[in-house]
Amino acid sequence: MRTLVRYGYVPFMLLAINGAGITIAASGGSKLWLLGLLLLAIASSFVAERVLPYREEWNTPHDDDHRDTAHATVNETLTLASLIVVPVLTALTPFDSLWPHEWPFVLQVLAAILVADLGITLVHLASHKIPVLWRLHAVHHSVKRAYGFNGLMKHPLHQTLETAVGFAPLILLGLPTPVAFALALCAAVQLLLQHSNVDYRVGPLRTVLALNQAHRFHHLKWAGIGDVNFGLFTLIWDHLLGTYSYDPERRFTSDDLGMAAKPNYPNDYLAQLAEPFRASGACTDEPQPEDVTHRQPDAATH
Template structure:
């Protein structure tokens, strides 16, 4: 079973779950099927973490399980709400007939993912450089364990910003709602995989896909050291931007995660929503300091 999870978990999520979602969206079937796939992906993620954990202790709740569930419910509800306005926005776009609707549906989805990934990567990068954006993004970096739900733990305003920047170019191009729903499902699956506490293997694909092996470097708690691997779906834009980093020998524990400058970041959901607007939510001079000894050798 452990071998099956190690090598089959990612293909199942990317090909079976995403593939089923693409087929459902292409057929115009009820969107409730997509909701069902989201719950299936979450269930598979949690099961795989129990069978083959990267860190056994990361499977134990630290009073954060209910909070993270609320984050996930709120943010996914916002995603569904935003998708509901896609047809309206597409209808008023000044550019008619640009979307390549004659392409195979799966190719349309893959193209949309690449475009959205660029926008999300740039917002993510900016959120580590611009203090006002970091205030919102810091919620996501306050985690002390890496497991599937971490990917859905974001301040709703930051989630909205990422979605807006990632999807706006696609809407201007006239992206059909069916493609948008498929991309949204793929994003949920990707976030689960990216933060998953599963010791899976993908071989050379780790250089291209933004999965947990590379993304753990992004959650290193020292500013500067953790300013790497910003992509959601792929690492292609990180390679081009020079922000890709990976060391196959690096091992991670909870001591490596979080924010060194803000070790006591609020834990409660409502407190996390309010923190970006408090004086304590600002960046400090300590945020820019790297550790005395490098926490993770990197290669670009």
Template sequence: MLKPVVRYGYVPFMLLGVNGAAIALVASGASKLWLVGLLLTAIGCSFAAERALPYEAAWNSPDGDGGRDIAHAGVNELLLLISVGVIPVLAATVTVADLWPHSWPFVPQVLTAVLVADLGITLVHYASHKIGPLWRFHAVHHSVKRFYGFNGLMKHPLHQTLEMAAGVAPLILVGLPVDVASALALAVAVQLLLQHSNADYRVGAAKYVLALNEGHRFHHLKWAGVGDVNFGLFTLVWDHLLGTFSHDPARRFTSEHLGMAAKPDYPTAYLAQLAEPFRASGACPAEPPDTRSPSGSGQ
């Protein structure tokens, strides 16, 4: 009974339940500390779903990366909270014109912020696979060898900051309210947990529109060029427009397909990963001589 609940109920619970609770709390004027509690709840549910219905059972077992992933998650979530805290200061100094639709109901305001942020984050993500200096920092995220919820929070803090700046800066310029920003910050964290989840959930035809784990696994294929697909954070709309959408329902993923083929020995310790982009060894070839994956790649 538990497996069908996770398979078909986990995504609605996270997207509508957790995000809906955040929206209700923020709209009611409740303390923002409640969002921290919701985030911890989402993380707990992520781990529980992965153990109840794993896509790949081996990905539930730490491989010397548990402490590192916790460090990445803690630092990057703290950065998200700090960014929300400084929005009133930024809004008071850099807002070009207060064009934000304050009169709209709160839910449409949050959805608008999500869609605008999705475009900015997707474009930086796309550029990070094409521009060498950006790839140096983004490579930290692609060094993972097991695909589970915390992977979404495993990013170099400078790259995380750049992505969020690209997503939020246009919103601040038009007067983004701090309450909407707070709901957006939690939505980003929830989405990253869902997108990298090891839970074998199903969303039907929505997998062609929503940027969830079934499509995002293709993005983590280790061969350069082959993994340059499905860049969206919240949606795959921009991937369809960019021509970077990819999906093959017959494809099965294991740890052998993940990581970076051009740099299989990427550092695994947290501090070493923070330092690697600044080292001469921090870059790897953008396009190896053969960018094709073994047969059955679905590309």
């Protein structure tokens, strides 16, 4: 069973769950089936984390389970609401003829993923460089363990910003609504995989796909050191931007996660919504540890 999870969990999520969602969206099936697939993906994430955990203690709530459930519920509801207005927005764009409607549906989804990934990567990068954006993004970096639901734990304003920038070019090009729904499911599945507490293996694909092995480096708590691996779906843009980092020998514990400059970040859901607007929500530089062995970018904002 552990071997099955180690090598089969990622293909199941990326190919089976996403594949089923793409098929449903292409056929015009009920969107309730997509919701069912999302719930199946969440359940699969929790099962896999218990069969083959990266760290056993990360499966134990750190007084954060109810908070993370609130974040996930609010943010996925916002995502659904944003998809409802896609047809309205695409109807207003003068460039809808630029969308490759003649392509096979799966290729349209893959193209949408790459375009959205670029926008999200750039917003993510900016959120580590611009103090007002970091205030919002810091909510996500306050985590002390990495598990599937962490991916859905974001300040709703930051989630809205990432979604808007990621979808804006697609909307201008006339993104079809079925493609938008498939993209939204793929994004939710990706967030579960990216933060998953599963010791899975993907071989050389770890340098291309933005999965948990590389994303853990993004959650290193010291200023500047975590300013790497910003991609949601892929690490292609990180390679091009020079922000890719990976050390196959590095192992992570809760002591490596969070924010060294803000170790006592509020843990309550409502307090986290308010923290970016308080004086205590500002950025503070933190000295870097001397024993970090992987490449350190020049930036130092958290």
